[in-house]
Amino acid sequence: xxxxxxxxxxxxxxxxxxxxxxxxxxxxxxxxxxxxxxxxxxxxxxxxxxxxxxxxxxxxxxxxxxxxxxxxxxxxxxxxxxxxxxxxxxxxxxxxxxxxxxxxxxxxxxxxxxxxxxxxxxxxxxxxxxxxxxxxxxxxxxxxxxxxxxxxxxxxxxxxxxxxxxxxxxxxxxxxxxxxxxxxxxxxxxxxxxxxxxxxxxxxxxxxxxxxxxxxxxxxxxxxxxxxxxxxxxxxxxxxxxxxxxxxxxxxxxxxxxxxxxxxxxxxxxxxxxxxxxxxxxxxxxxxxxxxxxxxxxxxxxxxxxxxxxxxxxxxxxxxxx
Amino acid sequence: xxxxxxxxxxxxxxxxxxxxxxxxxxxxxxxxxxxxxxxxxxxxxxxxxxxxxxxxxxxxxxxxxxxxxxxxxxxxxxxxxxxxxxxxxxxxxxxxxxxxxxxxxxxxxxxxxxxxxxxxxxxxxxxxxxxxxxxxxxxxxxxxxxxxxxxxxxxxxxxxxxxxxxxxxxxxxxxxxxxxxxxxxxxxxxxxxxxxxxxxxxxxxxxxxxxxxxxxxxxxxxxxxxxxxxxxxxxxxxxxxxxxxxxxxxxxxxxxxxxxxxxxxxxxxxxxxxxxxxxxxxxxxxxxxxxxxxxxxxxxxxxxxxxxxxxxxxxxxxxxxxxxxxxxxxxxxxxxxxxxxxxxxxxxxxxxxxxxxxxxxxxxxxxxxxxxxxxxxxxxxxxxxxxxxxxxxxxxxxxxxxxxxxxxxxxxxxxxxxxxxxxxxxxxxxxxxxxxxxxxxxxxxxxxxxxxx
Numbered sequence: 001x002x003x004x005x006x007x008x009x010x011x012x013x014x015x016x017x018x019x020x021x022x023x024x025x026x027x028x029x030x031x032x033x034x035x036x037x038x039x040x041x042x043x044x045x046x047x048x049x050x051x052x053x054x055x056x057x058x059x060x061x062x063x064x065x066x067x068x069x070x071x072x073x074x075x076x077x078x079x080x081x082x083x084x085x086x087x088x089x090x091x092x093x094x095x096x097x098x099x100x101x102x103x104x105x106x107x108x109x110x111x112x113x114x115x116x117x118x119x120x121x122x123x124x125x126x127x128x129x130x131x132x133x134x135x136x137x138x139x140x141x142x143x144x145x146x147x148x149x150x151x152x153x154x155x156x157x158x159x160x161x162x163x164x165x166x167x168x169x170x171x172x173x174x175x176x177x178x179x180x181x182x183x184x185x186x187x188x189x190x191x192x193x194x195x196x197x198x199x200x201x202x203x204x205x206x207x208x209x210x211x212x213x214x215x216x217x218x219x220x221x222x223x224x225x226x227x228x229x230x231x232x233x234x235x236x237x238x239x240x241x242x243x244x245x246x247x248x249x250x251x252x253x254x255x256x257x258x259x260x261x262x263x264x265x266x267x268x269x270x271x272x273x274x275x276x277x278x279x280x281x282x283x284x285x286x287x288x289x290x291x292x293x294x295x296x297x298x299x300x301x302x303x304x305x306x307x308x309x310x311x312x313x314x315x316x317x318x319x320x321x322x
Numbered sequence: 323x324x325x326x327x328x329x330x331x332x333x334x335x336x337x338x339x340x341x342x343x344x345x346x347x348x349x350x351x352x353x354x355x356x357x358x359x360x361x362x363x364x365x366x367x368x369x370x371x372x373x374x375x376x377x378x379x380x381x382x383x384x385x386x387x388x389x390x391x392x393x394x395x396x397x398x399x400x401x402x403x404x405x406x407x408x409x410x411x412x413x414x415x416x417x418x419x420x421x422x423x424x425x426x427x428x429x430x431x432x433x434x435x436x437x438x439x440x441x442x443x444x445x446x447x448x449x450x451x452x453x454x455x456x457x458x459x460x461x462x463x464x465x466x467x468x469x470x471x472x473x474x475x476x477x478x479x480x481x482x483x484x485x486x487x488x489x490x491x492x493x494x495x496x497x498x499x500x501x502x503x504x505x506x507x508x509x510x511x512x513x514x515x516x517x518x519x520x521x522x523x524x525x526x527x528x529x530x531x532x533x534x535x536x537x538x539x540x541x542x543x544x545x546x547x548x549x550x551x552x553x554x555x556x557x558x559x560x561x562x563x564x565x566x567x568x569x570x571x572x573x574x575x576x577x578x579x580x581x582x583x584x585x586x587x588x589x590x591x592x593x594x595x596x597x598x599x600x601x602x603x604x605x606x607x608x609x610x611x612x613x614x615x616x617x618x619x620x621x622x623x624x625x626x627x628x629x630x631x632x633x634x635x636x637x638x639x640x641x642x643x644x645x646x647x648x649x650x651x652x653x654x655x656x657x658x659x660x661x662x663x664x665x666x667x668x669x670x671x672x673x674x675x676x677x678x679x680x681x682x683x684x685x686x687x688x689x690x691x692x693x694x695x696x697x698x699x700x701x702x703x704x705x706x707x708x709x710x711x712x713x714x715x716x717x718x719x720x721x722x723x724x725x726x727x728x729x730x731x732x733x734x735x736x737x738x739x740x741x742x743x744x745x746x747x748x749x750x751x752x753x754x755x756x757x758x759x760x761x762x763x764x765x766x767x768x769x770x771x772x773x774x775x
Binding site: 062065066069071072073074075076077079155159160178179180181182183184267268269270271272273284287288289290292 | 352353354418419422423426440444445446536537538539594595596597598599600604737738741742745746747749750752753755772
C-alpha cells in the first residue's frame with residue numbers, strides 16, 4: 001500500500017514542479033494526521049495491553065516457570081525440571097480429577113445444548129405470545145444468579161430432607177431418595193444437574209436468537225412439501241443454528257472443564273474425591289499442600305487439555321460457516 | 323493475500339518480542355528466593371515483655387464465628403487503655419490457606435494459626451522462648467505447650483515455642499438427655515460395650531444415634547476414630563505420629579482395631595444416612611434440634627450448648643474398652659502465634675500471658691470459650707454451675723490430665739493430611755469403598771509421601 005502511494009506521488013512530481021510543493025505539504029499533513037491517529041490508537045490500546053500483560057500473560061509465564069520448581073510459596077525454591085509433570089502421570093488422584101472434568105462435559109454441555117434446542121424450538125412456535133416471554137425469562141434466570149448462590153441453593157434442594165427427596169417421597173418413590181451430594185455414585189451427576197440448570201438459559205437464548213434469523217419462507221416451503229414438525233426441525237432449524245450451537249458448546253465445555261465454584265460450594269470435591277476436578281485439585285495443591293510447583297504443572301497440563309478440547313470445536317464451527 | 327501474511331508476520335513478531343520480554347522480566351530468578359533473607363529468620367525477643375505506656379495498636383487476625391478472641395481483646399483494652407486492637411476476621415479454612423503469605427507479607431501481631439510446624443520451619447513465626455522464660459510458662463504442665471514446640475527439622479513436641487493457646491480444648495461425646503432417657507440411658511456409658519449398646523437401642527427406637535459431619539472437605543469421622551484409637555491404644559503413639567517423629571506409624575494393630583470398631587458403627591447404620599454430605603453447622607443444628615442422640619465434638623461448643631439446650635445436654639469421653647481403663651481425648655490449644663516480622667511482638671506475648679493468668683480473662687475463657695484456660699494446674703477457675711455441660715467438660719479435662727491422655731488431633735499431622743487424606747478416605751469408609759485396614763494404610767502412605775517430599 002505504502003509502495004503504490006509513493007510511486008503515485010513520484011509520477012506527479014515528474015509532471016509539474018509547482019504542484020509538487022502542495023503535494024509534499026499534503027503528504028506531510030497526511031502523514032502527520034496518520035501519526036496523530038496512530039498515537040491516539042496507541043494511547044487507547046496501551047492501558048488495556050499493559051493490564052493484559054500484567055494480569056494474564058505474566059501469570060501465565062510465571063505458572064509455566066513455577067511448574068519446573070519445587071516451591072512451598074514462601075521459602076527458597078529448587079529446580080526440579082520436569083519432575084512435577086512426571087508425578088502427575090503417576091498420581092491416580094490427579095488423573096481421576098481430569099476424568100471427572102471430562103464427565104462433567106456431558107452434564108454442563110451436552111444436556112443444556114440438547115434441552116436448549118428443544119425449548120428454543122418450542123418457544124419459537126409461539127414467539128410473539130406473552131407465554132414465550134415468560135418462559136424465556138424463567139429459563140434465563142439461572143444465568144443471572146451468581147454460581148455460588150446457585151450452588152448453595154441446590155445443596156439445600158438435594159439434601160436428604162430437601163425438596164428433591166420430598167417430591168420423590170410425595171410420589172411414592174421413597175426407594176430413590178438419598179443424600180444426592182453425599183453418595184459417591186450420585187454426587188458427580190448431582191453437581192452436573194446444577195451446572196446444566198445454570199447453562200440452559202444461555203444456550204436457549206442463543207439458539208432462540210439464531211432461530212429468529214431463519215427466513216420464515218423456508219418453513220412455508222417445507223410445509224407445502226408436506227414436512228412435519230420433526231422434519232422441519234432436522235431439515236431447517238438445526239442446520240441454520242449450527243453456528244450458535246458451536247458457540248454454546250464452546251462456552252459450556254470450557255465451563256465444564258474449568259468448573260470450580262459450583263463444585264467447591266456443593267461438595268468441595270467429596271465424598272471420597274468423587275467430584276474432584278482439576279480446578280479444585282490445583283487449589284488444594286497450591287493452598288493446602290503448599291506445593292506451588294506441582295499445582296502449576298497441573299495447571300499447565302490442564303490448560304493444554306482445555307485447548308485440545310476447545311480448538312477442534314472452534315475449527316468445526318468455522319468450517320461449517322463456509 | 324500478501325498483506326495478510328505481512329500483517330500476521332508482524333503480529334507474530336510483536337507477540338514474540340513481547341513474550342520474550344515477559345520471560346526475561348519474570349523468569350530470570352527462581353521463585354521465592356528473596357522472601358526469606360530479609361529477617362524472617364527466627365526473631366528473638368529482646369527488651370521489655372510488656373505493652374509499655376505509649377499507645378499501641380495490636381493487629382490481630384482471628385477466626386470468625388468464635389467470639390472468645392474479641393471478648394478478650396475488649397477486656398484487655400479496659401485493663402490496658404493504651405492498647406487497642408485492629409482485628410481482621412476470616413473463616414478457619416481461609417486463615418489456613420492464607421497463613422504463610424499473611425505472616426510473610428502483612429505480619430500480624432496476633433494470628434489464629436493452623437498447625438504450626440511448617441510455618442515455624444519456614445521461619446515465619448516469632449520465637450516465644452524468651453517470653454516463656456520471662457513469664458514462667460516453663461513451670462506450667464509441659465504437655466500444654468508441647469504441641470506448639472517445633473524443632474529444627476519441623477517436628478513438633480520439642481524445640482523452641484512458636485505459638486500459645488488462648489485456652490485448650492478437648493473432644494468427647496455430647497448427648498441429648500431427653501433422648502437418652504427414652505432408651506433408658508440414665509448415665510454416661512463407662513465402657514465401649516455400653517456405648518455400643520446405647521447406639522443399638524437408639525437405632526432400634528428410630529432415633530438417629532449419631533449426627534456426625536463428614537461432608538465436603540471436613541472428615542468429621544476423625545473425631546470418633548481418634549477417640550476409639552485412644553480407647554484401644556496409647557495416646558503417646560498417636561502423638562508421635564502427629565509430631566512426625568521418625569518411624570511413627572498410624573497403621574498399628576490397636577489403631578486398626580479402633581478403625582474396625584468405627585467401621586462396625588458405619589455398617590450398623592449408627593451415623594445419619596447422609597453423613598457424607600453433612601457439614602459442621604448442619605450437625606449442630608440437628609443435634610440442637612433434638613434429631614440425634616450423640617455427636618462427637620469439642621468443648622468449644624459447651625457454652626453454646628448450655629445456652630441452646632440448657633439442662634438437656636450431657637458430655638462424656640469416649641469410654642475405655644474395659645471398665646476403669648484409661649481414657650484419652652483430642653486436646654489441643656486454641657493456637658495463636660506472632661509473626662516473625664510483627665511490629666509489637668512483646669506486647670502480643672504480654673497479652674497471651676495475660677489471657678492465661680488474669681482472673682477476668684480466665685473467666686471469659688471458660689464462660690465464652692467453654693474450654694479450660696492455659697496456665698498452672700492450680701490456677702484460678704471461675705465457679706461453674708454443676709448442671710451445665712461446661713462443668714462436665716471441665717471435669718473431663720481434669721480426668722484427661724490425670725490419665726495423661728491428651729492427644730493432638732490426627733488431622734494436624736501435616737498441612738494437607740486432613741483435606742487430602744483423612745477426609746476422602748473416611749468418606750470412602752462410609753461408602754464401603756475401603757475397609758478399616760485399607761483406610762489406615764492409605765493415610766500412612768500419604769503421610770510418608772508428604773513428609774518425605
